[in-house]
Amino acid sequence: MSSIDTLNAQFRQMPPVLAMALNAIAWDGDVLRLQAPLAANVNDKGSAFGGSLAGAMTLAGWGLLTLKLAEAGLAAEVYVADSQLRYLVPLKADLVAEARLEAGTDWDGVLRTFRDRGRARVSVIARVEAGNGATAAELGGRFALIRSG
């Protein structure tokens, strides 16, 4: 299986993620994109539920780090430590969330720290698109990587 198929298999093993019908759809080594249908993630106002937006962006960050570590051959557990979220406009379409490293953070430094110390802290940014290049919601989060196995 490709990395992205492995990630989708992990997503489907988590009941709340299965319920969101969330899937990884693109991965270029720097940006991970996830998609989920609005129908499974709708609130009382016919727009995307805030908890689903938070979940999709958190999983995009978690998946970004999980994929990169796996491709580097490193066994690690990835935990979200904290996050800041802003909800900008209601989303009445399927969710597309993408995550990447925060500007100023580079993979070489992250992987070197992790190899040296068996752990690292990484800052990630994520957003959910609202169409026409606009942003429905955005997240800045810190994740902890801890050697496993």
Added chain:
Amino acid sequence: MSSIDTLNAQFRQMPPVLAMALNAIAWDGDVLRLQAPLAANVNDKGSAFGGSLAGAMTLAGWGLLTLKLAEAGLAAEVYVADSQLRYLVPLKADLVAEARLEAGTDWDGVLRTFRDRGRARVSVIARVEAGNGATAAELGGRFALIRSG
């Protein structure tokens, strides 16, 4: 129906909240408590999924304001505007989330502003318990109240 039954009926109409099996279990006019089973909200490590913790705390804040406005006879839409989350310890038990107004904010002031202007911003704090009085995760969030109907 009591206010809490009405809130639970609203929760069950939202597919992602139904999937979390989340229920309001206590409301004393100041603090709202919600509960959800771990089985529906578990991650790949056998602990509560970060997105479910975020969703439960966001819904506790949303429900707190929705209940208070309904009991005051005020028709409003409640939106989460932003939030800050901290994940402190893994939770391997059912989720119990509670929300209340941020210290220094009082209901009289919130309801007066809403009645005068048809809108208000309210700061809420929420947490998920980890047993023995410890905290698994905490949230500070701002919500927007907008007159409806």
